[in-house]
Amino acid sequence: MxxxxxxxxxxxxxxxxxxxxxxxxxxxxxxxxxxxxxxxxxxxxxxxxxxxxxxxxxxxxxxxxxxxxxxxxxxxxxxxxxxxxxxxxxxxxxxLVCGGELFDRIVEKGTYTEKDASELIAQILGGVNYLHSQGIVHRDLKPENLLCYSKEDSKIMISDFGLSKIASEPETMPAMQTACGTPGYVAPEVLRRQPYNQAVDCWSIGVIAYILLCGYPPFYDEEDSELFKQIMKGTYEFDSPYWDDISDSAKNFITHLMELDPKKRYNCEQALKHPWICGGMARTTNIHSTVTEQIHKTRARCNWKRVGNVVVAMQKMKLLMGQVHKEHDNDTTKSDAAEDKTTTQGATGGPP
CATH class of the missing domain: 3.30.200.20 (Phosphorylase Kinase; domain 1)
Incomplete structure:
Protein backbone atom coordinates (compact mmCIF):
# COMPACT_ATOMS: atom_id res chain seq x y z
CA MET A 1 0.00 0.00 0.00
CA LEU A 96 18.27 2.28 -0.61
CA VAL A 97 20.04 1.41 2.63
CA CYS A 98 17.82 -0.75 4.80
CA GLY A 99 20.11 -2.66 7.16
CA GLY A 100 19.47 -0.38 10.12
CA GLU A 101 21.85 1.48 12.38
CA LEU A 102 25.23 -0.09 13.13
CA PHE A 103 24.65 -0.66 16.84
CA ASP A 104 21.26 -2.26 16.22
CA ARG A 105 22.97 -4.77 13.93
CA ILE A 106 25.55 -5.61 16.60
CA VAL A 107 22.81 -6.24 19.16
CA GLU A 108 21.02 -8.56 16.71
CA LYS A 109 24.15 -10.63 15.96
CA GLY A 110 24.68 -13.92 17.74
CA THR A 111 28.44 -13.43 17.96
CA TYR A 112 30.60 -10.33 17.86
CA THR A 113 34.34 -10.02 18.23
CA GLU A 114 37.08 -7.44 18.43
CA LYS A 115 38.00 -8.48 14.86
CA ASP A 116 34.46 -7.60 13.75
CA ALA A 117 34.86 -4.17 15.36
CA SER A 118 38.20 -3.71 13.60
CA GLU A 119 36.66 -4.49 10.22
CA LEU A 120 33.78 -2.07 10.85
CA ILE A 121 36.14 0.73 11.85
CA ALA A 122 38.29 0.03 8.78
CA GLN A 123 35.25 0.69 6.59
CA ILE A 124 34.47 3.93 8.40
CA LEU A 125 38.09 5.06 8.12
CA GLY A 126 38.11 4.24 4.42
CA GLY A 127 35.00 6.31 3.77
CA VAL A 128 36.15 9.26 5.88
CA ASN A 129 39.64 9.14 4.37
CA TYR A 130 38.01 9.49 0.95
CA LEU A 131 35.94 12.45 2.20
CA HIS A 132 39.06 14.17 3.50
CA SER A 133 40.83 13.58 0.18
CA GLN A 134 37.93 15.44 -1.46
CA GLY A 135 38.22 18.35 0.96
CA ILE A 136 35.14 17.34 2.97
CA VAL A 137 34.94 17.18 6.75
CA HIS A 138 31.86 15.36 8.05
CA ARG A 139 31.77 17.06 11.50
CA ASP A 140 28.99 14.87 12.89
CA LEU A 141 30.17 11.27 12.86
CA LYS A 142 28.16 9.22 15.36
CA PRO A 143 26.41 5.83 15.52
CA GLU A 144 23.11 7.15 14.12
CA ASN A 145 24.89 8.23 10.94
CA LEU A 146 26.48 4.82 10.33
CA LEU A 147 24.07 2.48 8.59
CA CYS A 148 24.30 -1.12 7.42
CA TYR A 149 23.65 -1.60 3.72
CA SER A 150 21.09 -4.40 4.17
CA LYS A 151 20.04 -7.15 6.55
CA GLU A 152 22.29 -9.54 4.63
CA ASP A 153 25.21 -7.15 4.01
CA SER A 154 26.92 -5.40 6.92
CA LYS A 155 28.75 -2.96 4.67
CA ILE A 156 28.86 0.39 6.49
CA MET A 157 27.26 3.40 4.82
CA ILE A 158 28.09 6.90 6.06
CA SER A 159 25.13 9.28 5.94
CA ASP A 160 23.85 12.71 7.02
CA PHE A 161 26.10 15.45 5.68
CA GLY A 162 24.08 18.41 6.94
CA LEU A 163 26.96 19.74 9.06
CA SER A 164 29.73 18.91 6.59
CA LYS A 165 32.24 21.47 5.39
CA ILE A 166 33.58 21.46 1.84
CA ALA A 167 36.80 23.18 0.83
CA SER A 168 37.08 24.72 -2.61
CA GLU A 169 40.55 23.16 -2.86
CA PRO A 170 41.03 19.84 -0.98
CA GLU A 171 44.76 20.51 -0.57
CA THR A 172 44.13 23.77 1.27
CA MET A 173 41.45 22.85 3.80
CA PRO A 174 40.85 26.06 5.78
CA ALA A 175 40.63 26.06 9.56
CA MET A 176 37.04 25.94 10.80
CA GLN A 177 35.57 27.60 13.88
CA THR A 178 31.83 26.84 13.84
CA ALA A 179 30.70 25.03 16.98
CA CYS A 180 28.85 22.00 15.68
CA GLY A 181 28.55 18.28 16.22
CA THR A 182 26.90 16.02 18.77
CA PRO A 183 27.75 16.07 22.51
CA GLY A 184 29.80 12.99 23.38
CA TYR A 185 31.41 12.71 19.94
CA VAL A 186 32.65 16.27 19.42
CA ALA A 187 36.42 16.86 19.51
CA PRO A 188 38.01 18.86 22.35
CA GLU A 189 39.40 21.59 20.07
CA VAL A 190 35.84 22.42 18.96
CA LEU A 191 34.80 22.83 22.59
CA ARG A 192 37.87 24.95 23.31
CA ARG A 193 36.70 27.29 20.53
CA GLN A 194 39.98 26.81 18.69
CA PRO A 195 40.34 26.69 14.88
CA TYR A 196 40.06 23.06 13.82
CA ASN A 197 40.39 20.83 10.77
CA GLN A 198 39.54 17.30 9.58
CA ALA A 199 41.18 15.84 12.69
CA VAL A 200 37.81 16.31 14.44
CA ASP A 201 36.43 13.39 12.41
CA CYS A 202 39.26 11.14 13.59
CA TRP A 203 38.47 11.96 17.24
CA SER A 204 34.84 10.97 16.62
CA ILE A 205 35.93 7.69 15.05
CA GLY A 206 38.00 7.02 18.17
CA VAL A 207 34.91 7.52 20.35
CA ILE A 208 32.90 5.20 18.10
CA ALA A 209 35.66 2.55 18.25
CA TYR A 210 35.66 2.79 22.05
CA ILE A 211 31.90 2.16 22.19
CA LEU A 212 32.13 -0.68 19.67
CA LEU A 213 34.48 -2.52 22.03
CA CYS A 214 32.65 -2.06 25.34
CA GLY A 215 29.13 -0.80 24.64
CA TYR A 216 29.33 2.47 26.60
CA PRO A 217 30.82 5.90 25.80
CA PRO A 218 34.20 7.11 27.09
CA PHE A 219 32.66 10.38 28.31
CA TYR A 220 29.32 10.76 30.04
CA ASP A 221 27.47 13.13 32.32
CA GLU A 222 23.82 14.08 32.66
CA GLU A 223 24.85 17.72 32.24
CA ASP A 224 26.43 18.62 28.91
CA SER A 225 28.58 21.29 30.55
CA GLU A 226 30.24 18.62 32.72
CA LEU A 227 30.48 16.30 29.71
CA PHE A 228 32.32 19.01 27.78
CA LYS A 229 34.80 19.47 30.64
CA GLN A 230 35.60 15.76 30.54
CA ILE A 231 36.16 15.84 26.79
CA MET A 232 38.42 18.90 26.97
CA LYS A 233 40.52 17.15 29.61
CA GLY A 234 40.49 13.88 27.65
CA THR A 235 39.80 11.88 30.81
CA TYR A 236 38.64 8.36 30.02
CA GLU A 237 39.52 4.86 31.24
CA PHE A 238 39.64 1.29 29.95
CA ASP A 239 37.60 0.02 32.87
CA SER A 240 37.90 -3.49 34.30
CA PRO A 241 36.29 -5.97 33.77
CA TYR A 242 34.80 -4.58 30.54
CA TRP A 243 38.16 -4.08 28.85
CA ASP A 244 39.99 -7.08 30.32
CA ASP A 245 39.50 -9.21 27.19
CA ILE A 246 40.31 -6.39 24.77
CA SER A 247 43.79 -6.37 23.25
CA ASP A 248 46.46 -3.80 24.03
CA SER A 249 46.59 -3.12 20.30
CA ALA A 250 42.95 -2.00 20.30
CA LYS A 251 43.56 0.30 23.28
CA ASN A 252 46.66 1.72 21.59
CA PHE A 253 44.63 2.38 18.43
CA ILE A 254 42.00 4.30 20.38
CA THR A 255 44.54 6.42 22.25
CA HIS A 256 46.07 7.52 18.93
CA LEU A 257 42.66 8.70 17.69
CA MET A 258 41.48 10.17 20.99
CA GLU A 259 44.63 12.26 21.29
CA LEU A 260 43.99 15.71 22.76
CA ASP A 261 46.51 17.42 20.51
CA PRO A 262 45.05 17.33 16.96
CA LYS A 263 48.57 17.69 15.51
CA LYS A 264 49.58 14.42 17.18
CA ARG A 265 46.29 12.65 16.51
CA TYR A 266 46.33 9.93 13.87
CA ASN A 267 44.75 10.88 10.57
CA CYS A 268 42.72 8.29 8.63
CA GLU A 269 45.66 7.06 6.59
CA GLN A 270 47.77 6.49 9.71
CA ALA A 271 44.87 4.77 11.46
CA LEU A 272 44.32 2.44 8.50
CA LYS A 273 47.96 1.32 8.81
CA HIS A 274 47.68 0.53 12.53
CA PRO A 275 48.27 -3.18 13.37
CA TRP A 276 44.82 -3.43 14.96
CA ILE A 277 43.29 -2.58 11.58
CA CYS A 278 45.60 -4.28 9.10
CA GLY A 279 48.11 -6.35 11.11
CA GLY A 280 45.94 -9.17 12.43
CA MET A 281 46.16 -7.95 16.04
CA ALA A 282 42.42 -7.85 16.71
CA ARG A 283 41.25 -10.74 18.91
CA THR A 284 38.51 -13.21 17.96
CA THR A 285 37.07 -13.74 21.46
CA ASN A 286 33.27 -13.39 21.48
CA ILE A 287 32.42 -10.15 23.35
CA HIS A 288 28.80 -9.97 22.17
CA SER A 289 27.08 -10.43 25.54
CA THR A 290 29.19 -7.82 27.34
CA VAL A 291 28.92 -5.21 24.58
CA THR A 292 25.19 -5.63 23.94
CA GLU A 293 24.38 -5.55 27.66
CA GLN A 294 26.19 -2.22 27.98
CA ILE A 295 24.59 -0.85 24.79
CA HIS A 296 21.14 -1.57 26.25
CA LYS A 297 22.06 0.07 29.57
CA THR A 298 23.60 3.10 27.92
CA ARG A 299 20.61 3.62 25.67
CA ALA A 300 18.31 3.48 28.67
CA ARG A 301 20.51 5.97 30.50
CA CYS A 302 21.13 8.63 27.87
CA ASN A 303 19.69 7.43 24.55
CA TRP A 304 23.04 8.27 22.87
CA LYS A 305 22.34 11.99 23.38
CA ARG A 306 20.09 12.01 20.32
CA VAL A 307 19.32 15.51 19.05
CA GLY A 308 16.54 16.03 16.51
CA ASN A 309 17.17 19.67 15.67
CA VAL A 310 20.73 20.37 14.58
CA VAL A 311 20.31 24.14 14.77
CA VAL A 312 19.05 23.98 18.36
CA ALA A 313 21.90 21.60 19.24
CA MET A 314 24.48 23.99 17.81
CA GLN A 315 23.01 26.96 19.66
CA LYS A 316 22.92 24.99 22.90
CA MET A 317 26.50 23.87 22.39
CA LYS A 318 27.67 27.47 21.92
CA LEU A 319 25.92 28.57 25.11
CA LEU A 320 27.29 25.63 27.09
CA MET A 321 30.78 26.18 25.73
CA GLY A 322 30.63 29.78 26.95
CA GLN A 323 29.52 28.56 30.37
CA VAL A 324 32.27 25.92 30.50
CA HIS A 325 34.95 28.42 29.57
CA LYS A 326 33.70 30.94 32.13
CA GLU A 327 33.82 28.29 34.85
CA HIS A 328 37.23 27.19 33.62
CA ASP A 329 38.57 30.75 33.88
CA ASN A 330 37.26 30.96 37.45
CA ASP A 331 38.82 27.62 38.30
CA THR A 332 42.29 28.83 37.30
CA THR A 333 42.34 31.10 40.35
CA LYS A 334 41.89 28.17 42.70
CA SER A 335 44.65 26.17 44.31
CA ASP A 336 45.97 23.00 42.68
CA ALA A 337 44.44 20.93 45.48
CA ALA A 338 41.01 22.45 44.94
CA GLU A 339 41.31 21.87 41.21
CA ASP A 340 42.22 18.20 41.76
CA LYS A 341 39.19 17.78 43.98
CA THR A 342 36.92 19.33 41.36
CA THR A 343 38.11 17.06 38.56
CA THR A 344 37.52 13.88 40.51
CA GLN A 345 33.94 14.65 41.51
CA GLY A 346 32.33 14.56 38.04
CA ALA A 347 31.01 11.30 36.63
CA THR A 348 33.30 10.08 33.85
CA GLY A 349 32.46 7.71 31.01
CA GLY A 350 32.63 4.26 32.49
CA PRO A 351 29.94 1.59 32.54
CA PRO A 352 26.37 2.41 33.62
Whole structure:
Protein backbone atom coordinates (compact mmCIF):
# COMPACT_ATOMS: atom_id res chain seq x y z
CA MET A 1 0.00 0.00 0.00
CA UNK A 2 1.32 3.45 -0.90
CA UNK A 3 2.42 5.77 1.89
CA UNK A 4 0.36 8.78 2.89
CA UNK A 5 2.08 11.84 1.37
CA UNK A 6 3.89 14.15 3.77
CA UNK A 7 1.41 16.42 5.60
CA UNK A 8 -1.38 15.12 3.35
CA UNK A 9 -0.06 16.83 0.19
CA UNK A 10 0.43 15.18 -3.17
CA UNK A 11 3.82 14.21 -4.52
CA UNK A 12 5.32 15.93 -7.55
CA UNK A 13 3.92 14.17 -10.66
CA UNK A 14 7.42 14.04 -12.16
CA UNK A 15 8.36 11.77 -9.26
CA UNK A 16 5.28 9.57 -9.33
CA UNK A 17 5.48 9.16 -13.10
CA UNK A 18 8.93 7.62 -12.78
CA UNK A 19 8.68 5.95 -9.38
CA UNK A 20 6.06 3.85 -7.64
CA UNK A 21 5.98 5.06 -4.04
CA UNK A 22 5.90 2.26 -1.49
CA UNK A 23 5.92 2.32 2.31
CA UNK A 24 7.30 5.06 4.52
CA UNK A 25 10.69 4.12 5.96
CA UNK A 26 10.96 6.99 8.42
CA UNK A 27 9.75 10.47 9.30
CA UNK A 28 11.38 13.51 10.84
CA UNK A 29 10.35 17.02 11.82
CA UNK A 30 10.54 18.31 8.24
CA UNK A 31 11.04 15.23 6.06
CA UNK A 32 10.05 11.68 5.35
CA UNK A 33 11.87 8.83 3.63
CA UNK A 34 9.87 6.46 1.45
CA UNK A 35 10.79 3.32 -0.44
CA UNK A 36 10.26 3.73 -4.15
CA UNK A 37 10.56 1.52 -7.21
CA UNK A 38 11.57 2.64 -10.67
CA UNK A 39 8.56 1.81 -12.84
CA UNK A 40 10.73 0.93 -15.85
CA UNK A 41 13.66 -0.99 -14.34
CA UNK A 42 12.17 -2.25 -11.07
CA UNK A 43 15.17 -0.92 -9.13
CA UNK A 44 14.36 0.17 -5.59
CA UNK A 45 15.46 3.46 -4.07
CA UNK A 46 14.90 5.58 -0.99
CA UNK A 47 13.41 9.00 -1.65
CA UNK A 48 13.94 11.64 1.00
CA UNK A 49 11.14 14.19 0.76
CA UNK A 50 11.80 17.51 2.47
CA UNK A 51 9.00 19.98 3.17
CA UNK A 52 10.35 23.46 2.41
CA UNK A 53 7.97 25.24 4.76
CA UNK A 54 9.01 23.10 7.70
CA UNK A 55 12.67 23.43 6.69
CA UNK A 56 12.67 27.24 6.89
CA UNK A 57 15.77 28.45 8.74
CA UNK A 58 17.59 25.15 8.20
CA UNK A 59 18.21 25.43 4.47
CA UNK A 60 22.00 25.44 4.88
CA UNK A 61 22.03 21.87 6.22
CA UNK A 62 20.07 20.66 3.19
CA UNK A 63 22.34 22.55 0.78
CA UNK A 64 25.39 21.02 2.48
CA UNK A 65 24.01 17.51 2.18
CA UNK A 66 23.13 17.92 -1.50
CA UNK A 67 26.48 19.49 -2.34
CA UNK A 68 28.42 16.68 -0.63
CA UNK A 69 26.35 13.87 -2.12
CA UNK A 70 26.70 15.31 -5.63
CA UNK A 71 30.47 15.50 -5.20
CA UNK A 72 31.25 12.06 -3.76
CA UNK A 73 31.29 8.47 -4.99
CA UNK A 74 32.47 5.80 -2.57
CA UNK A 75 31.25 2.29 -1.61
CA UNK A 76 30.80 3.35 2.04
CA UNK A 77 28.90 6.58 1.37
CA UNK A 78 25.20 6.73 0.53
CA UNK A 79 24.66 7.71 -3.12
CA UNK A 80 22.42 10.47 -4.44
CA UNK A 81 21.07 9.63 -7.90
CA UNK A 82 18.86 12.58 -8.75
CA UNK A 83 16.92 15.46 -7.25
CA UNK A 84 13.54 17.04 -7.92
CA UNK A 85 12.51 20.44 -6.67
CA UNK A 86 9.07 22.07 -6.71
CA UNK A 87 7.43 24.95 -4.87
CA UNK A 88 6.79 23.01 -1.67
CA UNK A 89 9.20 20.07 -1.56
CA UNK A 90 12.65 18.76 -2.41
CA UNK A 91 12.97 15.11 -3.44
CA UNK A 92 16.31 13.33 -3.08
CA UNK A 93 16.39 9.97 -4.86
CA UNK A 94 19.02 8.01 -2.96
CA UNK A 95 20.52 4.56 -2.63
CA LEU A 96 18.27 2.28 -0.61
CA VAL A 97 20.04 1.41 2.63
CA CYS A 98 17.82 -0.75 4.80
CA GLY A 99 20.11 -2.66 7.16
CA GLY A 100 19.47 -0.38 10.12
CA GLU A 101 21.85 1.48 12.38
CA LEU A 102 25.23 -0.09 13.13
CA PHE A 103 24.65 -0.66 16.84
CA ASP A 104 21.26 -2.26 16.22
CA ARG A 105 22.97 -4.77 13.93
CA ILE A 106 25.55 -5.61 16.60
CA VAL A 107 22.81 -6.24 19.16
CA GLU A 108 21.02 -8.56 16.71
CA LYS A 109 24.15 -10.63 15.96
CA GLY A 110 24.68 -13.92 17.74
CA THR A 111 28.44 -13.43 17.96
CA TYR A 112 30.60 -10.33 17.86
CA THR A 113 34.34 -10.02 18.23
CA GLU A 114 37.08 -7.44 18.43
CA LYS A 115 38.00 -8.48 14.86
CA ASP A 116 34.46 -7.60 13.75
CA ALA A 117 34.86 -4.17 15.36
CA SER A 118 38.20 -3.71 13.60
CA GLU A 119 36.66 -4.49 10.22
CA LEU A 120 33.78 -2.07 10.85
CA ILE A 121 36.14 0.73 11.85
CA ALA A 122 38.29 0.03 8.78
CA GLN A 123 35.25 0.69 6.59
CA ILE A 124 34.47 3.93 8.40
CA LEU A 125 38.09 5.06 8.12
CA GLY A 126 38.11 4.24 4.42
CA GLY A 127 35.00 6.31 3.77
CA VAL A 128 36.15 9.26 5.88
CA ASN A 129 39.64 9.14 4.37
CA TYR A 130 38.01 9.49 0.95
CA LEU A 131 35.94 12.45 2.20
CA HIS A 132 39.06 14.17 3.50
CA SER A 133 40.83 13.58 0.18
CA GLN A 134 37.93 15.44 -1.46
CA GLY A 135 38.22 18.35 0.96
CA ILE A 136 35.14 17.34 2.97
CA VAL A 137 34.94 17.18 6.75
CA HIS A 138 31.86 15.36 8.05
CA ARG A 139 31.77 17.06 11.50
CA ASP A 140 28.99 14.87 12.89
CA LEU A 141 30.17 11.27 12.86
CA LYS A 142 28.16 9.22 15.36
CA PRO A 143 26.41 5.83 15.52
CA GLU A 144 23.11 7.15 14.12
CA ASN A 145 24.89 8.23 10.94
CA LEU A 146 26.48 4.82 10.33
CA LEU A 147 24.07 2.48 8.59
CA CYS A 148 24.30 -1.12 7.42
CA TYR A 149 23.65 -1.60 3.72
CA SER A 150 21.09 -4.40 4.17
CA LYS A 151 20.04 -7.15 6.55
CA GLU A 152 22.29 -9.54 4.63
CA ASP A 153 25.21 -7.15 4.01
CA SER A 154 26.92 -5.40 6.92
CA LYS A 155 28.75 -2.96 4.67
CA ILE A 156 28.86 0.39 6.49
CA MET A 157 27.26 3.40 4.82
CA ILE A 158 28.09 6.90 6.06
CA SER A 159 25.13 9.28 5.94
CA ASP A 160 23.85 12.71 7.02
CA PHE A 161 26.10 15.45 5.68
CA GLY A 162 24.08 18.41 6.94
CA LEU A 163 26.96 19.74 9.06
CA SER A 164 29.73 18.91 6.59
CA LYS A 165 32.24 21.47 5.39
CA ILE A 166 33.58 21.46 1.84
CA ALA A 167 36.80 23.18 0.83
CA SER A 168 37.08 24.72 -2.61
CA GLU A 169 40.55 23.16 -2.86
CA PRO A 170 41.03 19.84 -0.98
CA GLU A 171 44.76 20.51 -0.57
CA THR A 172 44.13 23.77 1.27
CA MET A 173 41.45 22.85 3.80
CA PRO A 174 40.85 26.06 5.78
CA ALA A 175 40.63 26.06 9.56
CA MET A 176 37.04 25.94 10.80
CA GLN A 177 35.57 27.60 13.88
CA THR A 178 31.83 26.84 13.84
CA ALA A 179 30.70 25.03 16.98
CA CYS A 180 28.85 22.00 15.68
CA GLY A 181 28.55 18.28 16.22
CA THR A 182 26.90 16.02 18.77
CA PRO A 183 27.75 16.07 22.51
CA GLY A 184 29.80 12.99 23.38
CA TYR A 185 31.41 12.71 19.94
CA VAL A 186 32.65 16.27 19.42
CA ALA A 187 36.42 16.86 19.51
CA PRO A 188 38.01 18.86 22.35
CA GLU A 189 39.40 21.59 20.07
CA VAL A 190 35.84 22.42 18.96
CA LEU A 191 34.80 22.83 22.59
CA ARG A 192 37.87 24.95 23.31
CA ARG A 193 36.70 27.29 20.53
CA GLN A 194 39.98 26.81 18.69
CA PRO A 195 40.34 26.69 14.88
CA TYR A 196 40.06 23.06 13.82
CA ASN A 197 40.39 20.83 10.77
CA GLN A 198 39.54 17.30 9.58
CA ALA A 199 41.18 15.84 12.69
CA VAL A 200 37.81 16.31 14.44
CA ASP A 201 36.43 13.39 12.41
CA CYS A 202 39.26 11.14 13.59
CA TRP A 203 38.47 11.96 17.24
CA SER A 204 34.84 10.97 16.62
CA ILE A 205 35.93 7.69 15.05
CA GLY A 206 38.00 7.02 18.17
CA VAL A 207 34.91 7.52 20.35
CA ILE A 208 32.90 5.20 18.10
CA ALA A 209 35.66 2.55 18.25
CA TYR A 210 35.66 2.79 22.05
CA ILE A 211 31.90 2.16 22.19
CA LEU A 212 32.13 -0.68 19.67
CA LEU A 213 34.48 -2.52 22.03
CA CYS A 214 32.65 -2.06 25.34
CA GLY A 215 29.13 -0.80 24.64
CA TYR A 216 29.33 2.47 26.60
CA PRO A 217 30.82 5.90 25.80
CA PRO A 218 34.20 7.11 27.09
CA PHE A 219 32.66 10.38 28.31
CA TYR A 220 29.32 10.76 30.04
CA ASP A 221 27.47 13.13 32.32
CA GLU A 222 23.82 14.08 32.66
CA GLU A 223 24.85 17.72 32.24
CA ASP A 224 26.43 18.62 28.91
CA SER A 225 28.58 21.29 30.55
CA GLU A 226 30.24 18.62 32.72
CA LEU A 227 30.48 16.30 29.71
CA PHE A 228 32.32 19.01 27.78
CA LYS A 229 34.80 19.47 30.64
CA GLN A 230 35.60 15.76 30.54
CA ILE A 231 36.16 15.84 26.79
CA MET A 232 38.42 18.90 26.97
CA LYS A 233 40.52 17.15 29.61
CA GLY A 234 40.49 13.88 27.65
CA THR A 235 39.80 11.88 30.81
CA TYR A 236 38.64 8.36 30.02
CA GLU A 237 39.52 4.86 31.24
CA PHE A 238 39.64 1.29 29.95
CA ASP A 239 37.60 0.02 32.87
CA SER A 240 37.90 -3.49 34.30
CA PRO A 241 36.29 -5.97 33.77
CA TYR A 242 34.80 -4.58 30.54
CA TRP A 243 38.16 -4.08 28.85
CA ASP A 244 39.99 -7.08 30.32
CA ASP A 245 39.50 -9.21 27.19
CA ILE A 246 40.31 -6.39 24.77
CA SER A 247 43.79 -6.37 23.25
CA ASP A 248 46.46 -3.80 24.03
CA SER A 249 46.59 -3.12 20.30
CA ALA A 250 42.95 -2.00 20.30
CA LYS A 251 43.56 0.30 23.28
CA ASN A 252 46.66 1.72 21.59
CA PHE A 253 44.63 2.38 18.43
CA ILE A 254 42.00 4.30 20.38
CA THR A 255 44.54 6.42 22.25
CA HIS A 256 46.07 7.52 18.93
CA LEU A 257 42.66 8.70 17.69
CA MET A 258 41.48 10.17 20.99
CA GLU A 259 44.63 12.26 21.29
CA LEU A 260 43.99 15.71 22.76
CA ASP A 261 46.51 17.42 20.51
CA PRO A 262 45.05 17.33 16.96
CA LYS A 263 48.57 17.69 15.51
CA LYS A 264 49.58 14.42 17.18
CA ARG A 265 46.29 12.65 16.51
CA TYR A 266 46.33 9.93 13.87
CA ASN A 267 44.75 10.88 10.57
CA CYS A 268 42.72 8.29 8.63
CA GLU A 269 45.66 7.06 6.59
CA GLN A 270 47.77 6.49 9.71
CA ALA A 271 44.87 4.77 11.46
CA LEU A 272 44.32 2.44 8.50
CA LYS A 273 47.96 1.32 8.81
CA HIS A 274 47.68 0.53 12.53
CA PRO A 275 48.27 -3.18 13.37
CA TRP A 276 44.82 -3.43 14.96
CA ILE A 277 43.29 -2.58 11.58
CA CYS A 278 45.60 -4.28 9.10
CA GLY A 279 48.11 -6.35 11.11
CA GLY A 280 45.94 -9.17 12.43
CA MET A 281 46.16 -7.95 16.04
CA ALA A 282 42.42 -7.85 16.71
CA ARG A 283 41.25 -10.74 18.91
CA THR A 284 38.51 -13.21 17.96
CA THR A 285 37.07 -13.74 21.46
CA ASN A 286 33.27 -13.39 21.48
CA ILE A 287 32.42 -10.15 23.35
CA HIS A 288 28.80 -9.97 22.17
CA SER A 289 27.08 -10.43 25.54
CA THR A 290 29.19 -7.82 27.34
CA VAL A 291 28.92 -5.21 24.58
CA THR A 292 25.19 -5.63 23.94
CA GLU A 293 24.38 -5.55 27.66
CA GLN A 294 26.19 -2.22 27.98
CA ILE A 295 24.59 -0.85 24.79
CA HIS A 296 21.14 -1.57 26.25
CA LYS A 297 22.06 0.07 29.57
CA THR A 298 23.60 3.10 27.92
CA ARG A 299 20.61 3.62 25.67
CA ALA A 300 18.31 3.48 28.67
CA ARG A 301 20.51 5.97 30.50
CA CYS A 302 21.13 8.63 27.87
CA ASN A 303 19.69 7.43 24.55
CA TRP A 304 23.04 8.27 22.87
CA LYS A 305 22.34 11.99 23.38
CA ARG A 306 20.09 12.01 20.32
CA VAL A 307 19.32 15.51 19.05
CA GLY A 308 16.54 16.03 16.51
CA ASN A 309 17.17 19.67 15.67
CA VAL A 310 20.73 20.37 14.58
CA VAL A 311 20.31 24.14 14.77
CA VAL A 312 19.05 23.98 18.36
CA ALA A 313 21.90 21.60 19.24
CA MET A 314 24.48 23.99 17.81
CA GLN A 315 23.01 26.96 19.66
CA LYS A 316 22.92 24.99 22.90
CA MET A 317 26.50 23.87 22.39
CA LYS A 318 27.67 27.47 21.92
CA LEU A 319 25.92 28.57 25.11
CA LEU A 320 27.29 25.63 27.09
CA MET A 321 30.78 26.18 25.73
CA GLY A 322 30.63 29.78 26.95
CA GLN A 323 29.52 28.56 30.37
CA VAL A 324 32.27 25.92 30.50
CA HIS A 325 34.95 28.42 29.57
CA LYS A 326 33.70 30.94 32.13
CA GLU A 327 33.82 28.29 34.85
CA HIS A 328 37.23 27.19 33.62
CA ASP A 329 38.57 30.75 33.88
CA ASN A 330 37.26 30.96 37.45
CA ASP A 331 38.82 27.62 38.30
CA THR A 332 42.29 28.83 37.30
CA THR A 333 42.34 31.10 40.35
CA LYS A 334 41.89 28.17 42.70
CA SER A 335 44.65 26.17 44.31
CA ASP A 336 45.97 23.00 42.68
CA ALA A 337 44.44 20.93 45.48
CA ALA A 338 41.01 22.45 44.94
CA GLU A 339 41.31 21.87 41.21
CA ASP A 340 42.22 18.20 41.76
CA LYS A 341 39.19 17.78 43.98
CA THR A 342 36.92 19.33 41.36
CA THR A 343 38.11 17.06 38.56
CA THR A 344 37.52 13.88 40.51
CA GLN A 345 33.94 14.65 41.51
CA GLY A 346 32.33 14.56 38.04
CA ALA A 347 31.01 11.30 36.63
CA THR A 348 33.30 10.08 33.85
CA GLY A 349 32.46 7.71 31.01
CA GLY A 350 32.63 4.26 32.49
CA PRO A 351 29.94 1.59 32.54
CA PRO A 352 26.37 2.41 33.62
Missing amino acids: NAMPLFGKKYDPRVTQKYSIKETLGRGAFSEVVKAQDRETGTQYAIKIIDKKQLKGKEEALQNEIEVLRKVSHPNIVKLYEMYDDKSKVYLVME
